[in-house]
Every structure is written in C-alpha cells, then in structure tokens.
Amino acid sequence: MRKYLTKKAIIYLITFFFAVTIDWVIPRFMPGNPIHFLISRFATLPEAVKVIQSYFTQAFGLDKPLHEQYLNFWRALFRGDLGISIYLYPQPVAKVIARSLPYTLIVLLPAVLLSFAVGNRLGAFVAKKRKLDNFALPIFYTLTAAPYFWFGILLAWLLGVVFRLFPIAGAYSFAMTPSFSWRFIVNFLYHWVLPFSSLFLVMLGGWAIGMRNMIIYELEANYSRYLESLGASQSLIRRYAYRNAILPQVTGLAIQLGTVVAGSLTTEIVFSYPGIGYILMQGILNQDYFLIQGCFLFIILGVLIANFLIDIFYVIIDPRIRKSYTGEV
Amino acid sequence: MTRKEFAYFFLRNKKVIFAMCVLGFLTFLAVVGPYISPYKDPLAFVGLGYQPPSKQHWLGTNTFGQDIFTQLVHGLRTSLFVGLVGGSLATVIGLLIGFVAGYRGGWIDELLMMFTNILMVIPTLALLIIIAAYLPYRGIFIQSLIIGFTAWPWTARAVRAQALSLKTREFVDLARITARRPLKIIFGEIMPNMMSYVFMVFILQFGGAILAATGLDFIGLGPTRGMSLGIMLQQATLWNAIQLGMWWWAITPGAVITLIVATLYIMNTGLDEIFNPKLREM
Amino acid sequence: MRDALLTVRDLKIYYRTLYGYVKAVDGVAFELRDGEVLGIAGESGCGKSTLGNGLVLLKPPMKYVGGEAILDGKNIMALSQKEIKRIRYEKISIIPQYAMDALNPTKKIRQIVDDLLREHNSSFEEKRELIEERLAIVNLSKKVLNMYPIELSGGMKQRLVMVISTLMNPDVLVADEITSALDVSTQRSVVQMLYEMKEKKAMKSIIFITHDLAVLYQIADRIMVMYAGKVAEIGPTEEMVRNPLHPYTKMLLASLPKIGVRFVNERLKGIPGYPPNLLNIGPGCRFRERCPKAFAKCEQDPPIFDLNGRKVSCWLFERGDER
Numbered sequence: 056m057r058k059y060l061t062k063k064a065i066i067y068l069i070t071f072f073f074a075v076t077i078d079w080v081i082p083r084f085m086p087g088n089p090i091h092f093l094i095s096r097f098a099t100l101p102e103a104v105k106v107i108q109s110y111f112t113q114a115f116g117l118d119k120p121l122h123e124q125y126l127n128f129w130r131a132l133f134r135g136d137l138g139i140s141i142y143l144y145p146q147p148v149a150k151v152i153a154r155s156l157p158y159t160l161i162v163l164l165p166a167v168l169l170s171f172a173v174g175n176r177l178g179a180f181v182a183k184k185r186k187l188d189n190f191a192l193p194i195f196y197t198l199t200a201a202p203y204f205w206f207g208i209l210l211a212w213l214l215g216v217v218f219r220l221f222p223i224a225g226a227y228s229f230a231m232t233p234s235f236s237w238r239f240i241v242n243f244l245y246h247w248v249l250p251f252s253s254l255f256l257v258m259l260g261g262w263a264i265g266m267r268n269m270i271i272y273e274l275e276a277n278y279s280r281y282l283e284s285l286g287a288s289q290s291l292i293r294r295y296a297y298r299n300a301i302l303p304q305v306t307g308l309a310i311q312l313g314t315v316v317a318g319s320l321t322t323e324i325v326f327s328y329p330g331i332g333y334i335l336m337q338g339i340l341n342q343d344y345f346l347i348q349g350c351f352l353f354i355i356l357g358v359l360i361a362n363f364l365i366d367i368f369y370v371i372i373d374p375r376i377r378k379s380y381t382g383e384v
Numbered sequence: 385m386t387r388k389e390f391a392y393f394f395l396r397n398k399k400v401i402f403a404m405c406v407l408g409f410l411t412f413l414a415v416v417g418p419y420i421s422p423y424k425d426p427l428a429f430v431g432l433g434y435q436p437p438s439k440q441h442w443l444g445t446n447t448f449g450q451d452i453f454t455q456l457v458h459g460l461r462t463s464l465f466v467g468l469v470g471g472s473l474a475t476v477i478g479l480l481i482g483f484v485a486g487y488r489g490g491w492i493d494e495l496l497m498m499f500t501n502i503l504m505v506i507p508t509l510a511l512l513i514i515i516a517a518y519l520p521y522r523g524i525f526i527q528s529l530i531i532g533f534t535a536w537p538w539t540a541r542a543v544r545a546q547a548l549s550l551k552t553r554e555f556v557d558l559a560r561i562t563a564r565r566p567l568k569i570i571f572g573e574i575m576p577n578m579m580s581y582v583f584m585v586f587i588l589q590f591g592g593a594i595l596a597a598t599g600l601d602f603i604g605l606g607p608t609r610g611m612s613l614g615i616m617l618q619q620a621t622l623w624n625a626i627q628l629g630m631w632w633w634a635i636t637p638g639a640v641i642t643l644i645v646a647t648l649y650i651m652n653t654g655l656d657e658i659f660n661p662k663l664r665e666m
Numbered sequence: 667m668r669d670a671l672l673t674v675r676d677l678k679i680y681y682r683t684l685y686g687y688v689k690a691v692d693g694v695a696f697e698l699r700d701g702e703v704l705g706i707a708g709e710s711g712c713g714k715s716t717l718g719n720g721l722v723l724l725k726p727p728m729k730y731v732g733g734e735a736i737l738d739g740k741n742i743m744a745l746s747q748k749e750i751k752r753i754r755y756e757k758i759s760i761i762p763q764y765a766m767d768a769l770n771p772t773k774k775i776r777q778i779v780d781d782l783l784r785e786h787n788s789s790f791e792e793k794r795e796l797i798e799e800r801l802a803i804v805n806l807s808k809k810v811l812n813m814y815p816i817e818l819s820g821g822m823k824q825r826l827v828m829v830i831s832t833l834m835n836p837d838v839l840v841a842d843e844i845t846s847a848l849d850v851s852t853q854r855s856v857v858q859m860l861y862e863m864k865e866k867k868a869m870k871s872i873i874f875i876t877h878d879l880a881v882l883y884q885i886a887d888r889i890m891v892m893y894a895g896k897v898a899e900i901g902p903t904e905e906m907v908r909n910p911l912h913p914y915t916k917m918l919l920a921s922l923p924k925i926g927v928r929f930v931n932e933r934l935k936g937i938p939g940y941p942p943n944l945l946n947i948g949p950g951c952r953f954r955e956r957c958p959k960a961f962a963k964c965e966q967d968p969p970i971f972d973l974n975g976r977k978v979s980c981w982l983f984e985r986g987d988e989r
Contacts, residue, residue, distance in 0.1 A: 073506075196646045196649050200646035200648075205637075205638030208620075215626070277762070277764040277768055278769055278770040283754075284754060284760050287781070288785055313507030313510070317507055317510070321603060324602070324603065325626075335603065339513070344518075347517050354507055355505075358506070
C-alpha cells in the first residue's frame with residue numbers, strides 16, 4: 056500500500072516537473088519565437104513592453120545561458136512568482152489566480168461530487184432493466200456528448216432568457232459587494248445554480264453510462280452467479296456488483312478530471328463567472344501570456360493534487376491494494 | 385465470429401442502424417451543404433443582422449448579417465475533418481505505444497507507461513491551450529495534429545491491457561516458437577484479433593477530437609482562418625446571442641456537435657453488443 | 667429401497683443460439699435417493715454440467731423446455747422467482763465448477779457468509795459454531811473468516827465454498843467438477859472432506875458431476891453415464907464398473923488407464939470419433955455413429971430399459987438381456 060502510494064506520488068512529481076518544463080520550453084522554442092512575437096506585438100504599448108522585458112531579464116535572464124534560465128524559472132516558481140499580468144497590469148499573476156480560484160472550486164467541487172454520487176446510482180438502477188434502460192440511455196448519451204459550455208448556453212437560454220428564472224451572468228449582482236449577509240448568500244446561490252447545473256448534468260450522463268456498463272459486466276461475473284445460485288435476492292446481488300463496479304468508476308474519475316476541469320473552465324466563460332476559466336479566456340483574448348502560463352501550471356497542480364486524493368481514497372475502498380496485492384490499477 | 389453472425393447482429397442492432405443513418409446524413413450535409421447553400425462564403429455579409437430562420441436564411445443570420453446555415457455546413461466539415469485526422473492520429477499513436485509496451489514488456493513497458501501516465505494526468509485542454517496559445521497561425525490541420533498528439537494516452541493503456549491478455553494466447557505462442565519477427569506477430573496475429581476493439585477505440589477518439597476542438601475554438605484558440613462549430617459558439621457568446629434570444633446562432637452549432645458525439649457513443653455501445661455476446665439481448 | 671429425494675422426469679434444457687436450439691439436456695430421467703451419492707459421468711459437452719447447474723439456477727441462454735424435477739413435492743423447474751429463492755440453498759445447493767472464482771474479491775468472507783445467511787433468515791452469529799466446525803472439517807483456520815478472498819489460495823477458496831454452500835444443510839448438493847482443477851493427491855482429500863461433511867449431515871444427498879470415473883469410483887453409490895444430452899446408463903457403482911451394459915459405458919471404462927498395466931501389454935483404448943453436434947439434432951440413438959454394435963433399430967430413439975434395478979438406454983437390451 057505504501058509502495059503503491061509512493062509510486063503514484065513519484066509519477067505526480069515527475070508530471071509536475073514535466074509540466075513546468077513544458078511551460079518553460081514552449082514559449083522559448085515554438086516556431087516563430089513567441090517571445091519576440093510577444094514583444095513586437097506590444098510595441099505600441101511601451102509600458103507593456105517594459106513589463107515584459109523587465110520580467111524576462113529578471114526571471115528568465117534572456118542574456119544568460121539556457122540552463123541558468125531554466126533554474127531561474129524554477130526559483131521564481133518556488134517564490135510563488137508567476138509574473139505580472141498584462142491584462143490586469145500591474146497585478147501579479149499569482150494574486151489574480153488566487154482571487155479566481157474560490158469561484159472555480161465552489162462550482163466544480165459540488166458538481167463533481169454530486170454528479171458522481173447521483174450518476175452512479177442512476178446508472179446502477181437502470182442497468183439490466185430493459186425498458187428503463189432503453190428510455191434512459193439516450194438521455195445519458197445526449198448529456199455526456201454535449202460540450203459542457205454548450206449545455207451551459209442551452210440552460211442559460213432556456214431558463215435564463217426564455218423563462219427568466221435565473222440570472223445568466225456573474226457570480227452575484229453588480230450592485231452587491233461580497234459579504235456574509237443572507238441577502239448576498241441567496242443572491243450568490245441564485246447565480247450559482249445555472250453554472251452548477253450545466254456541469255452537474257453533463258457529468259451525470261457520463262457517470263451513469265459508465266456505471267451501467269460496469270455493473271452489467273459485474274452482474275455477469277461468477278460471484279454474482281454464485282450468490283444467485285444460493286438464493287440471494289436481486290438487491291443483494293446488485294449491492295455486491297455495485298460495490299465492485301464503483302472501483303473502476305473511481306479510477307475513471309481520476310482519468311476524467313482533466314476533461315471535467317476543462318469543462319468547468321469553458322462553462323465559466325458562458326456565465327461570465329469570475330473563476331480561473333474566465334480570466335484564462337481574458338488572458339487569451341488579451342494575449343496575456345504570463346496569465347495563460349500561470350493558469351496552466353495552476354490547473355495541473357490542482358489536477359495532480361486531486362489525483363493523489365483519489366488514489367488515497369481508492370486505497371481505502373479496494374482491499375486488493377490495501378493488502379498489497381499487486382494488480383494494475 | 386463468423387461473417388454471417390456479424391451481419392446478422394449488425395443488421396439487427398437498432399443502435400448501430402440508427403447511428404449509421406445519422407452519421408450518413410451529417411456527412412452528406414457536410415459534403416453537399418456548401419453547394420446547396422445560396423451563399424458561398426461563410427464569412428460574407430449577405431443580409432441583415434439578427435434575422436431568425438426564413439426562406440432567404442434557412443437558419444437565420446448573426447449579428448453581422450452572416451448566414452448561419454452556410455457557417456454551419458462549413459463548420460460541420462471542419463469538425464468531421466478534425467475528428468477524422470485527430471481521432472485517427474490518436475488511435476494510431478495509442479495503438480503503437482500500447483502494443484509495444486504490452487508486447488515487449490520489461491523496461492520498455494515501464495518507460496512507455498510512465499510517459500503515458502504522465503500525459504494522462506495533464507489535462508489535455510490545458511496542454512492544448514499552452515501549445516495553441518503560442519502558435520500565431522493555426523489551421524485546422526495543425527489543430528488536428530495537436531489534438532492527436534495529446535489524446536492518445538488512455539488508448540495506449542487500454543490497448544496495452546488487451547495486448548497483454550492476447551499475448552498469452554496460444555496462436556501467439558505458436559508464432560513465437562516459429563521465430564517470427566515481433567512486428568510480424570503484432571500485425572499478423574495480434575492486430576486482426578483486435579480489429580473490432582480498435583474500431584471502437586477509433587470511434588471514441590473521433591468524438592473526443594471533435595469535443596476537444598470545440599473547446600479550443602470556444603476559448604479563442606481555434607483556427608485563425610476558416611469556420612468551425614466551436615468558433616460559431618464562441619462568437620455567439622461574445623456577442624451576447626443568448627441574451628438577445630438568438631437561439632439559431634447560439635444553440636444550433638452545439639446541438640449538431642452533441643448529435644455527432646452522442647451518435648458516435650451510441651454506435652460504440654451498439655458495436656460492443658455485436659462483438660460481445662454477453663451484452664446481447666436474445 | 668430408500669426414498670427418492672429428487673425425481674427428474676423427461677427434463678429438457680436447451681441453449682438458444684442463433685442457429686437454433688442446442689439440446690444439451692434432452693429428456694433426462696433419474697431419481698436421487700435419500701442419503702446417496704449419485705455420480706454423473708460423461709465426456710465434456712454431454713450435458714452433465716448443464717443438468718447440474720440447470721437444477722439449481724436456470725439462466726439464459728439456458729432454456730427450460732419441458733419435463734420436471736420434483737423436490738419436496740414441487741417441480742422446481744417451474745416455480746416462481748420467489749418460491750425458488752427459498753428452495754435454493756435451503757433444499758438444493760451447489761459447489762460450482764468456478765468455485766475458486768465464486769467469492770466477491772472485495773468483501774470479507776465473514777461479510778459474504780453473513781449476507782447470504784441473512785437472505786435465508788439466519789445470520790453469521792447464529793451459525794458461528796456450525797461454521798467453525800465445518801471449517802475444521804475442510805482444514806481451514808477460522809482466521810479465514812476475517813480475510814478477503816484474494817488473500818486465499820485457489821484450493822482454500824474451493825474448500826471454503828464447500829463450507830459456504832452447505833451451511834443451510836440442503837437436501838441435495840450438486841458438486842460440479844470439484845476435482846477437475848486439482849492434482850491427484852488433493853483430489854483425494856477434497857473427496858474425503860466432502861464425504862466427511864455428508865457423514866456430519868451437511869447435506870443429505872450429493873449429485874457428483876465429473877468426467878473422471880476414477881474419482882466417482884471412490885465416492886459414488888450409483889453412477890449415471892450421460893452421452894450427448896441423454897442418459898446412457900444408470901446403475902450401482904460396483905456392478906457398473908464390473909459389468910458395464912451400454913456400449914458407450916464399456917468404451918468409457920476401457921479408456922481408463924489401469925494400474926499395473928503397461929502400454930506395451932495393453933494399449934489404452936480411446937473412443938474413436940467425436941460426440942455429435944447437439945444443434946437441432948434429430949431422432950435416433952445419439953451414439954450410433956461411434957457404436958461398434960449399431961444396427962437398424964438404432965435409427966429410432968431408444969427408451970430406458972430396466973434390468974433388475976439397472977437402467978440402460980440401448981436397443982441391445984430390448985428383450986431384457988443383451989442380444
């Protein structure tokens with residue numbers, strides 16, 4: 056078990072190292088030399104050019120040898136220095152990201168956890184029930200096939216514009232300032248419903264289909280057959296199958312994490328929800344490369360941490376790993 | 385499975401038949417659409433803005449007076465192209481890496497799987513963003529390549545597992561005893577036994593590539609020239625099409641994407657039922 | 667003669683396939699007496715496993731076509747889902763062929779046992795003593811109860827399944843190929859354990875399915891030989907082995923290696939040819955293609971002839987004695 060987690064942790068460390076290196080290499084070695092491209096692009100804005108140049112000389116040290124530049128990049132990173140945002144000049148990128156992060160998390164986390172819980176139940180419920188399955192499956196497929204942000208657009212249009220039930224922009228009304236008053240919380244939740252629902256529903260479809268397929272395999276397994284041979288009820292057999300089918304679903308959660316995060320970023324854009332995705336979009340539109348790079352690192356860091364948490368959870372629920380049984384997971 | 389059995393289950397599977405019809409129709413639309421549309425250039429300003437669907441503009445116009453139907457059929461072409469190229473590339477890379485890792489084993493396996501696992505944890509879209517952001521000029525072909533080169537890890541892992549299980553089967557042993565070259569064994573013995581599986585992987589990669597491209601386009605990293613369904617959605621959002629109630633601009637392109645991808649998933653499930661007797665309903 | 671616990675009459679269990687029905691069990695009749703071990707033998711594909719499994723759990727693609735199996739006054743092939751649930755485990759139970767793979771890998775043994783017993787209005791605590799006693803018979807420590815199946819070896823899992831399957835002291839136990847995956851020395855001890863469990867009233871009667879006549883000779887009171895979905899011959903073990911009636915039984919026995927006989931002196935006699943394809947098979951004795959004594963009458967289905975308590979399904983015995 057310790058060996059398993061250590062191995063995973065090493066992979067994640069290497070991944071992080073790899074990601075940081077990509078982050079460093081790409082602006083430097085992409086065809087067309089993006090850094091020069093970047094500087095020339097802001098030639099009309101002398102102030103921005105000054106920021107970029109001073110940052111490059113400071114953190115990258117463009118005049119220094121490559122390996123030193125690389126080390127400097129790491130040093131800056133450990134100081135939490137991700138550069139200065141051009142779009143929100145002169146705020147540090149780290150600060151901009153830290154301010155947006157809570158908004159992303161408050162939509163993303165409940166959506167992931169709730170859709171996982173509900174989707175798995177639903178999928179297990181419809182599996183091997185012919186009529187119900189034929190009815191539910193197309194719905195699940197449509198949900199999971201929809202691009203997250205488009206589903207957001209659809210909900211915004213239907214519930215926000217046609218029926219005018221929910222607001223479709225921002226995290227709270229313009230007139231308000233964040234505080235711990237009831238009025239603000241209600242207003243905040245009111246704005247939260249649509250972004251949350253679009254993430255929740257699209258993910259729900261995916262989990263339901265995954266569980267449906269897994270549990271069908273488990274219900275065909277020999278241990279299910281044995282239970283049935285000894286007169287066990289369908290509910291016990293399904294309970295056992297569910298217990299086993301949930302394991303690959305948890306692994307699936309880890310694999311899907313990247314897609315899910317990407318989905319939440321694009322959904323924020325639809326609802327102008329001020330999370331990481333929204334500022335990333337602003338960064339791209341304004342060619343704010345430090346901001347883009349910072350977001351990239353932050354997203355990867357987040358995904359890595361989440362992956363590790365899932366691994367720990369997996370160890371808890373799968374005795375095969377706890378008993379240091381060697382198996383590919 | 386004999387050819388007769390395959391044909392029987394194929395023709396009997398409603399999911400596959402449905403999927404074939406929808407995909408056939410969409411491909412037809414992508415090929416013929418640009419010719420039957422009254423307007424040639426999807427970017428040309430051909431009418432008044434804000435027009436709902438009508439005889440002149442089958443799917444209305446956007447804020448600037450560009451024809452939505454024309455944009456849609458051109459965008460559909462782009463999407464199918466990206467799906468085909470990106471999906472094929474990802475499938476091929478995944479197959480090769482998975483096969484080699486599973487077949488050779490040892491340190492090659494360890495190394496390849498380490499690399500695969502690393503790429504798998506990095507969110508593809510994040511990687512795409514960082515690469516695409518620094519490419520000043522992007523065409524759909526470049527976009528497909530980027531997607532293909534980042535989407536293969538899960539396929540490699542799945543194929544490796546399959547190859548491991550197939551490797552131990554007798555016919556492979558037989559080929560090995562007769563001292564045939566590894567590549568010959570892979571392509572001669574293992575591959576044919578996995579064709580159905582490979583095809584299903586391709587279908588999923590096809591849909592995945594379309595979704596990934598849509599996401600990239602939407603955040604503004606799509607092709608710098610040309611039209612795609614994702615770009616339509618991006619523009620619709622930027623120009624407040626939702627708030628203005630222009631559903632024909634904001635909803636239609638995404639509905640087409642959803643239709644394509646859902647159909648591909650349904651096809652995949654249908655094929656699974658055909659190839660896997662346990663899932664069949666007798 | 668002892669009472670019949672289970673009476674099977676003209677039982678038909680087919681497999682549905684794309685090309686029609688595979689008649690795996692086609693008109694089988696026999697009775698299982700109280701307290702006996704009935705061995706069922708035959709080549710693979712003769713329908714013996716389908717018969718054993720079908721009696722306990724009939725699932726698609728298996729299809730119950732006709733006939734009956736009377737246990738406790740009821741035809742268990744035609745019971746409602748609710749009724750059959752009570753019969754299973756309490757009246758008829760099985761040690762499946764896949765015993766080593768029959769336990770959910772992610773649940774503790776104790777939990778599995780408790781869940782199963784609770785489905786039959788009992789519980790682990792209630793049966794704790796019995797469980798420990800039975801575990802001792804099969805040479806397992808009670809520590810296994812707190813382990814996961816993955817921590818046990820294949821042999822341990824199989825012995826554990828022997829215990830679990832019989833906790834409700836069923837009337838009938840179907841033991842399906844329980845020795846097939848074992849080496850000869852373990853085969854012996856497993857058969858012995860099963861016998862000891864029977865002595866301790868873990869079950870009344872056993873249907874012991876195997877392709878291995880040598881094992882049957884050790885444990886079975888009577889043997890039923892099946893060929894291509896039909897009963898070839900039923901009779902007491904000793905008599906059957908010493909004086910087989912059906913040509914197929916003769917050949918089956920002749921194909922057994924004998925101790926002390928070397929190949930040089932006596933060649934092992936295999937049975938030439940292969941069993942027929944059971945898909946949409948027509949009438950007539952199914953062994954006639956391979957039978958050295960086949961004659962014109964064999965084109966008709968042979969009934970079962972009774973010869974002083976021995977039963978044989980072969981036209982040679984139409985007049986009571988071999989012609």
